[in-house]
Amino acid sequence: MNPGMTRRALTQGLALSCVAPAPASTPGDRLPMPVLKLATGADRHSNDGHRLREVFRSALARLGYALEVVDLPPMRAAALLQRGEIDGEMLRSDEYISSHPLCVKVDFTLYVASVGIYGRAPQHRLAQVDAALAASGGVVYRRGVMACETRLAAAAPKSKTFAVTTTRSGAAMVIAGRVDHLCELDVSIAHWRDGVDEAERNALVRVGSFVPRLPLFPCLHRRHAALGPTLAAMLRALEGHGVLQGLTPKQTNE
Numbered sequence: 001m002n003p004g005m006t007r008r009a010l011t012q013g014l015a016l017s018c019v020a021p022a023p024a025s026t027p028g029d030r031l032p033m034p035v036l037k038l039a040t041g042a043d044r045h046s047n048d049g050h051r052l053r054e055v056f057r058s059a060l061a062r063l064g065y066a067l068e069v070v071d072l073p074p075m076r077a078a079a080l081l082q083r084g085e086i087d088g089e090m091l092r093s094d095e096y097i098s099s100h101p102l103c104v105k106v107d108f109t110l111y112v113a114s115v116g117i118y119g120r121a122p123q124h125r126l127a128q129v130d131a132a133l134a135a136s137g138g139v140v141y142r143r144g145v146m147a148c149e150t151r152l153a154a155a156a157p158k159s160k161t162f163a164v165t166t167t168r169s170g171a172a173m174v175i176a177g178r179v180d181h182l183c184e185l186d187v188s189i190a191h192w193r194d195g196v197d198e199a200e201r202n203a204l205v206r207v208g209s210f211v212p213r214l215p216l217f218p219c220l221h222r223r224h225a226a227l228g229p230t231l232a233a234m235l236r237a238l239e240g241h242g243v244l245q246g247l248t249p250k251q252t253n254e
Contacts (some may be wrong), residue, residue, distance in 0.1 A: 033066040036224070039077035040069060040090040041144075046191050048111075052090055055110075055244055056218075059234045063227070073165060074144025081221060088220035096146050097219050104225045106218035108232040110244075115147045115211035118182040118189060118204050120174055126208040130155045138162065138179030140170045147211045148183035167192045175203045183210055 038056060042049035057067045070077075070086055080086045082102055089103070090110075097105045117129055126132040133139055133156040141148035143163040152161050162179065164170045170182045171192055186206070193201045218235075220228055238244055 033061075033064055035068050036060055036065045037068040037070055037087045038090050038218075039072045039080065039086050039088070041071070041073055041077070042090070043191050044069070044071065046194070048187060048191075051244075052111075055235070055238065056090060058243060059231060059238055063230060063234055074142070075165075076144075078144060084221060084223070086221070087224055088218065090218055091216040092219045093147060093214055093216055095150065097217065099146070100219075102222050103219040104222050104228055106220060106228045106232050106235070108217065108235040109215045110218060110235065111216040113214040113216055114186045114209065115145075115183065115214060116186045116189065116206045117208040117210050118171070118174060118184060119180060119207045120177065121203055121205040123205055123207050129208040129210060132208070133181065136160060136180040139181045139183060140164055140173050140179045141183040142167055142170055142188070145183070145185060147185075147214055151210060152183055168195075171196075171200070171204050175200065181207070185214075 040049070040052060042052050044050060044053065053067070053069055056069075060067050070080075072080065072086075077086065077089055078096075078100065081089060081100070084102075088106075092103065094105070097103050117126065117133070133152065136156060138160045139152055139156045140162045141152060141164070143149075143165055149163075160179075162173075164173070167184055167188045170184060171189070173179050174182045182204070189204075189206070218231065220231070235244070
């Protein structure tokens, strides 16, 4: 059998399964589906968080799995994945995946994020971000956001770089004047703005781009490595049929 034909047939079959109804069955015919436990830090009440859950639930159901979502901050998710207590994570960067040998990349760009530097208002846009961070009175970032952690290690003095557990606490530190800048995913700041009053929203401004384009991928614990290519093919098929519409478009605001 021609391997190329086999791969094409699989992809076509997955695409058809995205639009075809499941075969009818009686309750007695149904076996319980295995459960895949995936972690995410995306707020379930946000549009992105809600759609992300829908996409994975749809993709996994078509592959014969039930989804269990575990809401965790990035560092906690990383620890549980290393201990094998979860089956994977919904969104992670290449940098994170390559530095965690138990995390296997699902080769499908599900989301493209961007990372910004934020400061107290009023403040003008930084002409040279790295130079400004080197001279900053303090920079805070959310623990587990590796795009911030690794770049800040090179751009800002270690003695003036601080990690926090939530976007809210980082923003509060900047607004209160305890540090000068916050490094954070732009989408996380957008979700933070939805939950605070106008005075807080106006008190924090984006002053520069740190990582304008950050592709994010699903990753699975290596015990599920064989599922990775099939899940990637299913996500591509779902994208082709518009099922992924509603997630943030694959572009940045730069």
